[in-house]
Amino acid sequence: MKTKLTIAVILLLAGCSEKIAQAPIATTTPVVVASPAPSPTPTPAAMSNEFPDLLAQIKQLHKAGQELRSKSNCTQEMQKLQSQAKAIRAKAEAAAPDSPIRIYLAPAAIDLNLCVSCSDATAPTACQNVASAIKDAEGYLN
Known part of the structure; x- marks a missing residue:
C-alpha cells in the first residue's frame, strides 16, 4: 500500500495527474501533497x-x-x-x-x-x- 501511495505522489509531482486516476490507492489516511511555495512578488x-x-x-x-x-x-x-x-x-x-x-x-x-x-x-x-x-x-x- 505504501508503494502505491508513493508512486501516486511521485506521479503527481511529475505532472502526470492523469496516471494517478489509474493507480489504486487504498488508504483511510488523508494524503496531503505540498506544492512548492510561489515566488514572492517584490514589494x-x-x-x-x-x-x-x-x-x-x-x-x-x-x-x-x-x-x-x-x-x-x-x-x-x-x-x-x-x-x-x-x-x-x-x-x-x-x-x-x-x-x-x-x-x-x-x-x-x-x-x-x-x-x-x-x-x-x-x-x-x-x-x-x-x-x-x-x-x-x-x-x-x-
Missing part, C-alpha cells in the same frame, strides 16, 4: 529602484542599437552590446511571473538582443518592438 519599495534602473538600461541599449548599424566597427560594438542585452534579459526573466519587471520589461529585453545587431533585416523591427515595450513600461511608471 513596491524593492521595485521602486529596480524597475526604473532596468528600464534606463534598456533605453540606453535601444538607443545604441539604433545607431549601431551606421558605425564602421559595428561587429565589435555588437558583441559588446549583445552581452549587455543578454544580462538585462536574464534579470528581467528572473523576476517573478507577476512582477512589473517580468510583465513590462521582459518583452523589451527579448527583442533587445536583435535590436543591438548589425543586421539590416532584423534590427529595425526589433528596435521598434523594444520602443513599443519601453512606451508600455513608461506608462506603467506614470
Whole structure:
C-alpha cells in the first residue's frame, strides 16, 4: 500500500495527474501533497529602484542599437552590446511571473538582443518592438 501511495505522489509531482486516476490507492489516511511555495512578488519599495534602473538600461541599449548599424566597427560594438542585452534579459526573466519587471520589461529585453545587431533585416523591427515595450513600461511608471 505504501508503494502505491508513493508512486501516486511521485506521479503527481511529475505532472502526470492523469496516471494517478489509474493507480489504486487504498488508504483511510488523508494524503496531503505540498506544492512548492510561489515566488514572492517584490514589494513596491524593492521595485521602486529596480524597475526604473532596468528600464534606463534598456533605453540606453535601444538607443545604441539604433545607431549601431551606421558605425564602421559595428561587429565589435555588437558583441559588446549583445552581452549587455543578454544580462538585462536574464534579470528581467528572473523576476517573478507577476512582477512589473517580468510583465513590462521582459518583452523589451527579448527583442533587445536583435535590436543591438548589425543586421539590416532584423534590427529595425526589433528596435521598434523594444520602443513599443519601453512606451508600455513608461506608462506603467506614470
